[in-house]
Amino acid sequence: MPASDGRMSPAEIRAFQAWLMDHGFEDSECSFCGHTGGWNTAGSVVQTPSYVASDQGARFGARTFAHVFVVCNGCGHEVFFDAEKLGIVEYGEESDG
Numbered sequence: 001m002p003a004s005d006g007r008m009s010p011a012e013i014r015a016f017q018a019w020l021m022d023h024g025f026e027d028s029e030c031s032f033c034g035h036t037g038g039w040n041t042a043g044s045v046v047q048t049p050s051y052v053a054s055d056q057g058a059r060f061g062a063r064t065f066a067h068v069f070v071v072c073n074g075c076g077h078e079v080f081f082d083a084e085k086l087g088i089v090e091y092g093e094e095s096d097g
């Protein structure tokens with residue numbers, strides 16, 4: 001489980017990098033700039049909030065989703081992966097309060 005500020009431990013970063021290698025991502029070409037010089041593992045877990053429509057436009061929902069990501073060494077393009085799917089975070093049971 002990452003630290004409360006989202007930083008991944010060295011072991012979690014190594015596990016993420018191993019997952020990338022197992023899935024052939026490390027050698028993949030950036031879909032934006034075509035660079036093949038590798039990716040930087042950011043080492044942090046970030047969140048994206050769910051979308052909720054309202055009378056005043058979109059607003060943040062209560063639910064968020066955790067992601068880990070890599071950054072293209074050529075252009076800075078970022079690619080995100082679901083942190084739960086990779087086993088880096090676990091979502092607890094939701095409660096009604």
Ligand SMILES: [Zn+2]
Nearest residue numbers: 030033072075
């Ligand atoms: Zn790129």
